[in-house]
Amino acid sequence: MTGLTTVTATAPGPRAVPRHGEGSGAPPRWRTPLLFCGPFAVLFLAMYVAPIVYAAVSSLFAVRRSGLGLAPPVKVFDPLGNYVQALGDKAFVASLGRVALFGVVQVPVMLVLALGLALLIDSRSARGKGLFRLAGFLPYAVPGVSAALVWSFMYSPQSSPVNHLLRPLGLGIPFFDDGTVLWSVANIVTWSWTGYNMIIIYAALQSIPAEVLEAARMDGASALRIAWNIKIPAVRGAIVLTAVFSIIGSAQLFNEPTVLQPISGGAVPSTFTPIMSAQAAVAAGNYPYAAAQSVILAVLVGAVSLAFFTLTGRRAKA
Amino acid sequence: MKKPMTRTVTMTGALALGLVLAGCSDTGSSATGATGGGGKATVTFWGWAPGYEDAVKAFNDGHPDIQVTYQQVQPGAKGGYQKLLNAVQAGNAPCLAQLGYETLPSFAAQGALQDVARYATAAKDEFQQAAWKAVSLGDAVYGAPVDTGPMALFYNKELFDSLGLKPPATWEEYRTAAEKIHASDPDRYISSPYMDYDYAGLAWQAGAGWFGVDGDSWKVTLNSEANKKVADYWQGLIGKGLISGAPMYDQAWYGGLGDGGIATVVGAVWQAGVIKSGAKDGSGKWAVAPMPQWSAGEAKAGNAGGSSTAVLKGCKTPEAAWKFAHWMSTDRDAYGTLVDKAALYPAAKALLDLPQLTADDPYFGGQKIYKVFAEESAKVDTGWTWGPIMTKTTADLNDGLGRAWAGKGTITDALRAAQEKTVAELNGQGLKVSG
Numbered sequence: 001m002t003g004l005t006t007v008t009a010t011a012p013g014p015r016a017v018p019r020h021g022e023g024s025g026a027p028p029r030w031r032t033p034l035l036f037c038g039p040f041a042v043l044f045l046a047m048y049v050a051p052i053v054y055a056a057v058s059s060l061f062a063v064r065r066s067g068l069g070l071a072p073p074v075k076v077f078d079p080l081g082n083y084v085q086a087l088g089d090k091a092f093v094a095s096l097g098r099v100a101l102f103g104v105v106q107v108p109v110m111l112v113l114a115l116g117l118a119l120l121i122d123s124r125s126a127r128g129k130g131l132f133r134l135a136g137f138l139p140y141a142v143p144g145v146s147a148a149l150v151w152s153f154m155y156s157p158q159s160s161p162v163n164h165l166l167r168p169l170g171l172g173i174p175f176f177d178d179g180t181v182l183w184s185v186a187n188i189v190t191w192s193w194t195g196y197n198m199i200i201i202y203a204a205l206q207s208i209p210a211e212v213l214e215a216a217r218m219d220g221a222s223a224l225r226i227a228w229n230i231k232i233p234a235v236r237g238a239i240v241l242t243a244v245f246s247i248i249g250s251a252q253l254f255n256e257p258t259v260l261q262p263i264s265g266g267a268v269p270s271t272f273t274p275i276m277s278a279q280a281a282v283a284a285g286n287y288p289y290a291a292a293q294s295v296i297l298a299v300l301v302g303a304v305s306l307a308f309f310t311l312t313g314r315r316a317k318a
Numbered sequence: 319m320k321k322p323m324t325r326t327v328t329m330t331g332a333l334a335l336g337l338v339l340a341g342c343s344d345t346g347s348s349a350t351g352a353t354g355g356g357g358k359a360t361v362t363f364w365g366w367a368p369g370y371e372d373a374v375k376a377f378n379d380g381h382p383d384i385q386v387t388y389q390q391v392q393p394g395a396k397g398g399y400q401k402l403l404n405a406v407q408a409g410n411a412p413c414l415a416q417l418g419y420e421t422l423p424s425f426a427a428q429g430a431l432q433d434v435a436r437y438a439t440a441a442k443d444e445f446q447q448a449a450w451k452a453v454s455l456g457d458a459v460y461g462a463p464v465d466t467g468p469m470a471l472f473y474n475k476e477l478f479d480s481l482g483l484k485p486p487a488t489w490e491e492y493r494t495a496a497e498k499i500h501a502s503d504p505d506r507y508i509s510s511p512y513m514d515y516d517y518a519g520l521a522w523q524a525g526a527g528w529f530g531v532d533g534d535s536w537k538v539t540l541n542s543e544a545n546k547k548v549a550d551y552w553q554g555l556i557g558k559g560l561i562s563g564a565p566m567y568d569q570a571w572y573g574g575l576g577d578g579g580i581a582t583v584v585g586a587v588w589q590a591g592v593i594k595s596g597a598k599d600g601s602g603k604w605a606v607a608p609m610p611q612w613s614a615g616e617a618k619a620g621n622a623g624g625s626s627t628a629v630l631k632g633c634k635t636p637e638a639a640w641k642f643a644h645w646m647s648t649d650r651d652a653y654g655t656l657v658d659k660a661a662l663y664p665a666a667k668a669l670l671d672l673p674q675l676t677a678d679d680p681y682f683g684g685q686k687i688y689k690v691f692a693e694e695s696a697k698v699d700t701g702w703t704w705g706p707i708m709t710k711t712t713a714d715l716n717d718g719l720g721r722a723w724a725g726k727g728t729i730t731d732a733l734r735a736a737q738e739k740t741v742a743e744l745n746g747q748g749l750k751v752s753g
Contacts, residue, residue, distance in 0.1 A: 021379065063746040063747050063748075065427070065751055066748055067534040068749065069706050070456075138543065156569035158568075263565050264720065264723075265720055265721065266719070266721030266727070268715060271717075282404075283423070283710050284707045284709065285427070286746075
């Protein structure tokens with residue numbers, strides 16, 4: 001949803017707004033924008049900034065109990081303790097590596113698919129655009145957990161219709177082998193999100209001026225050439241945006257592996273992704289340790305997103 | 319395009335704000351459970367067992383001075399406990415919660431429970447000793463025991479009869495039955511894998527404790543010799559391919575229970591309710607026998623589950639909370655409904671002669687199944703102790719158990735890993751661990 005707003009909002013430009021403000025009397029000048037920003041600012045501070053600060057602060061404390069631990073635990077200020085523990089926690093570090101690998105492979109595959117679909121729907125010869133647009137977007141409308149449940153049925157060794165069909169041929173896909181389970185998860189994520197990204201890119205394609213495309217066509221450029229030399233460069237911003245969303249999404253992987261966990265035969269451990277690892281720490285009653293893991297994840301995601309923006313931005317200027 | 323978008327955004331903002339405010343006011347009233355204006359004590363109760371809602375309604379009808387509000391949450395292991403702990407952490411927890419005996423010490427260790435010994439101690443002798451022990455630590459009492467989970471062997475009698483098998487009296491015979499069943503059809507298995515607390519019940523029967531208390535330090539014994547014996551036995555069955563891959567409580571499991579693909583469930587009394595409602599095709603085929611023994615002639619049973627109605631920290635009306643909890647565990651009519659709906663087996667001694675517990679059950683071929691469980695109940699060792707971070711311990715254990723049952727790694731490895739991780743976490747939090 002955020003993606004749609006951002007993309008469309010950038011197109012028309014905010015030129016009309018200040019002139020409107022100048023026309024009326026003095027007080028509304030600051031009151032109106034404040035009124036409009038107020039709800040956002042309040043929610044942003046209360047629902048976003050405050051929890052982050054709370055988590056960051058609580059990650060600086062260590063849970064300390066004594067004896068049998070039947071008295072309530074006390075929190076001791078130990079600013080680095082949880083971070084040292086997290087970075088030495090093999091399961092947590094492995095989970096970071098796992099989502100990194102996931103992002104490196106799944107994000108490009110999904111975005112190439114999304115871009116391809118968007119270009120196909122956008123092409124002049126496409127029929128039934130509305131139908132395909134809807135069909136592509138539909139998986140996104142299925143809540144993540146429900147989608148994962150349906151896919152778990154498709155993967156489960158007991159019920160998989162795919163393997164049932166392959167069995168007479170002596171074949172079978174090991175969805176829950178240690179080496180393949182990450183890609184089983186990637187498949188679900190790709191299925192769910194390709195259409196969403198397709199819509200963002202498709203919306204950006206709509207803003208390409210018709211005369212540019214027409215000029216190219218009159219110069220004799222083929223449809224492929226137009227797509228490569230005009231359309232793709234024109235929607236570059238949308239692609240970067242979807243890429244950043246997808247990187248963040250990969251880092252926050254949780255629903256799909258959690259749903260698959262009980263049927264995965266141990267291939268999805270309780271610390272499969274960083275967020276699952278933080279959840280496991282909460283389960284042990286160690287909230288500060290979970291907070292530290294979350295902070296590390298957030299910092300890493302922020303750094304990767306920033307690096308990605310800088311990299312793609314620099315290349316655009318060059 | 320722009321205008322409608324702005325409007326949507328503001329509307330969403332307003333809506334969200336409204337929700338936030340509603341959320342605040344909601345927690346304000348329900349959480350603390352303060353005495354209302356009319357002198358009526360209010361108690362909020364979170365649970366998930368079928369039938370609890372009926373009990374609450376019956377209680378409210380008969381007690382004009384106390385108003386209990388029931389809220390259904392996800393079953394504990396599926397997120398309910400997490401939600402409860404988060405609520406306690408946030409200071410807006412309900413007064414009462416359904417809490418399994420295995421989780422109660424972990425909650426107590428996090429300071430999430432409230433001692434109601436003042437009101438509760440007088441009721442001590444009304445409950446089975448083991449159940450009372452499960453809700454009290456030292457002199458503190460944290461709630462009322464509701465049910466216990468004595469285990470027995472659920473078996474597909476129709477299948478056993480057709481193969482000329484009798485319910486196995488020993489684990490040795492159980493293995494032989496497993497081989498015969500699998501030989502009769504490669505899609506038939508003796509059982510599904512057992513995870514966390516279902517597996518704990520198997521260890522419990524063998525006297526293979528997981529935790530112990532030694533003075534003021536914990537003993538962690540997940541990888542003891544006794545536990546290895548149990549692990550090796552089931553490992554043997556896995557090695558021979560005699561265990562189904564269908565996880566318990568999965569659709570594939572219910573399917574197998576119905577069509578003979580899974581021939582037995584070694585499970586607690588409440589599994590009767592799970593099996594009946596989940597595997598309707600199995601009606602008339604199933605029966606219940608005592609748990610197989612490690613040596614012929616022994617009489618030992620395990621326990622899996624059993625829960626309490628616990629009083630959470632921050633409850634402003636602990637006396638009213640206790641009154642309801644005690645009532646639900648001891649009222650004959652209310653408990654009768656719980657037996658019918660959830661196959662609960664009462665922790666209160668006076669309820670053991672409920673008519674519901676002596677009835678024939680057509681699902682189990684007209685067998686009086688609670689008679690078996692009453693006998694099993696007497697064979698349960700009352701010395702079992704749960705650890706202080708069970709959610710974490712069982713999550714780690716399940717990581718390894720899942721692999722072991724799938725033929726990767728062994729159950730012994732799973733127990734060893736869970737042992738190491740549990741000890742590390744306990745040490746990390748500053749708890750004493752010995753041995």
